[in-house]
Amino acid sequence: MKPSFRSPLRWSDVTSKADWLNRRQLIAGAAALAATPAMARIEAAASRYSTDEAPNTLEDITSYNNFYEFGTGKDDPAANAGGLTTDPWSIEIGGMVDRPGSYGLGDILAGAPLEERIYRLRCVEAWAMVVPWIGFELGHLLTKAGVQPSAKYVAFETLVRPEEMPGQSSRFIDWPYREGLRLDEAMHPLTILATGLYGEVLPNQNGAPIRLVVPWKYGFKSIKSIVRITLTDMQPQTTWNMLQPQEYGFFANVNPQVDHPRWSQASERRIGSGFFSSRQDTLMFNGYGDEVAGLYAGQDLAADF
Ligand SMILES: Nc1nc2c(c(=O)[nH]1)N[C@H]1C(S)=C(S)[C@@H](COP(=O)(O)O)O[C@H]1N2
Ligand SMILES: [Mo]
Numbered sequence: 001m002k003p004s005f006r007s008p009l010r011w012s013d014v015t016s017k018a019d020w021l022n023r024r025q026l027i028a029g030a031a032a033l034a035a036t037p038a039m040a041r042i043e044a045a046a047s048r049y050s051t052d053e054a055p056n057t058l059e060d061i062t063s064y065n066n067f068y069e070f071g072t073g074k075d076d077p078a079a080n081a082g083g084l085t086t087d088p089w090s091i092e093i094g095g096m097v098d099r100p101g102s103y104g105l106g107d108i109l110a111g112a113p114l115e116e117r118i119y120r121l122r123c124v125e126a127w128a129m130v131v132p133w134i135g136f137e138l139g140h141l142l143t144k145a146g147v148q149p150s151a152k153y154v155a156f157e158t159l160v161r162p163e164e165m166p167g168q169s170s171r172f173i174d175w176p177y178r179e180g181l182r183l184d185e186a187m188h189p190l191t192i193l194a195t196g197l198y199g200e201v202l203p204n205q206n207g208a209p210i211r212l213v214v215p216w217k218y219g220f221k222s223i224k225s226i227v228r229i230t231l232t233d234m235q236p237q238t239t240w241n242m243l244q245p246q247e248y249g250f251f252a253n254v255n256p257q258v259d260h261p262r263w264s265q266a267s268e269r270r271i272g273s274g275f276f277s278s279r280q281d282t283l284m285f286n287g288y289g290d291e292v293a294g295l296y297a298g299q300d301l302a303a304d305f
Contacts, residue, residue, distance in 0.1 A: 042114060042134045042196045049190055050118035051287070056129040058198050060271050065205045066123065067224055068173055069158065069165035076167070077205035084164050084225070086209040095155075095230040098146030105209055109195065112136040116199070117192055117213070122254045122286045124218035124240075128268040133213055134196030139187045147183070147231055154186040155179075155236035156212060157228040173239055179212065179223035180236030180250065184295055190215055190288060193226075216288040218252040249305035253296070254286035258305050 055061075067077035091108065094100040118132045142154070158177040162168040168175050185191060194213045195202055202208040207224025214221045220240050230236075240248035247261055256266045268282045285292050296304070 041199055042201065044114040044116045044134045044196075044199075047115040047117050049291075050116065050132075051120055051130060053118070053120065053130045055118055055132045055198075056271060061129060061131055061197060062203045062205055064127075064129075064271055066219065067167075067205055067207070069167045069175075069177065069225075070205070071167045072170075072172075080166055081204035081208075084161075084204045084208065086204065086225075089209045089227075091210070091226055092228045093141075093145045093230075094228075095232050096148040096151035097142075097231050098148060100145070103141075103145075108141060108193075108210070112140055114195075115192075117194075119213060119215040120286050121213075121215065121219055121222070122268060122282065124220055124248065124252065124260065124265075126260075126263060126265065126268045126282075127271055128280070128282075129271045131213075132198055133192065133194040134199065134202075135192035135194035135213060137189055138191045138193050138212065139189070141193060141229075142186060142231075145229075145231075150233050151231035152183050152233045153231070153236055154181050154183060155228075155230040155232055156181075156223045156226050157230075158223055159225045159227045174242065176228075177223060178237055178239045178242075179221055180238050181214065181221070182235075182295075183231075185214070185292075188292060188295065190291055216254060216285040216292045218248075218254060220248065221252050251296075251301075251304050253292075253301065253305075254282060255284060255301055255305070256282040257284075258302050 063078050064074045065077040066074070067081065070077040070080040087105075089105045090102045091105075092102050113136050114134055115136065116132055116134055118130060120128060121131050122128045138154075156179045159165070160168060160176045181191070192213050193210050194207070195210050197203070197206060202211065210226055211224040212222050212226065235250060238250055240252075241250055254265075259265050265282055267279055270278050270280055272278065283289070
């Protein structure tokens, strides 16, 4: 089975009007109270890279999360991330770039071509969702910083702020949460930095104010609440690979033929409220093979898992 891509599908086409009206009322109420510019709706173009599968509800997407900085339970991020300060926010961009420095979120977003990208998300734990992200291609920011010819990888780090991130009191993970991509993966047009979902600013539990989304890789690659991006010529250390190298590789491409040592990756549970939760086959590269298989030509994907 191959996924189909279709152009302009906006979230409002696939969300019930009642939901939309409810949310508009909530937003109007919140805006009246807080009057913060962050509450503004994000206008973004639809994308040819979007799937035509129906997105999960906002409720699903914001209540079933992995964000270990806020605890290891699926409902911990929704319960604990509300107190995270996301404004001001900046990303330190360094290493092999022409213009290193601290980039404020405003600078990063200035001129960024925001798009709605409706992507499948496949967690290595064998559950899946469809999320209507708002974001822009990571390549846009890397080009702004000026990638030097010697750079071969991109390393990412999440904020460390134990006062606001209660999960960081556990030493289970050697904070900061770290991730990395090969430069060609980072420059691929499917790879985005998301700043919103369902047309609104990103909820904290989903990685506010800015997180990576790499839809053909297991969800743990899509690092949240990014504060550092480093261009390097060495493969970066990544959190799950550091914890369990036998179980979590650097590439982490979704692959139904390469099982996790403790469970099958052949199928996945689609998260959905009540009886809509269902099981489906997992697709090679999470269904994005036409776009990305060429990146791995000649590689043994069982060895480079
Ligand atoms: N900083 C950080 N980023 C993270 C995680 C995390 O624990 N910390 N969890 C990852 C995992 S395992 C998944 S499946 C996705 C989940 O994204 P979502 O909660 O927005 O669906 O975020 C990824 N990014
Ligand atoms: Mo995950």
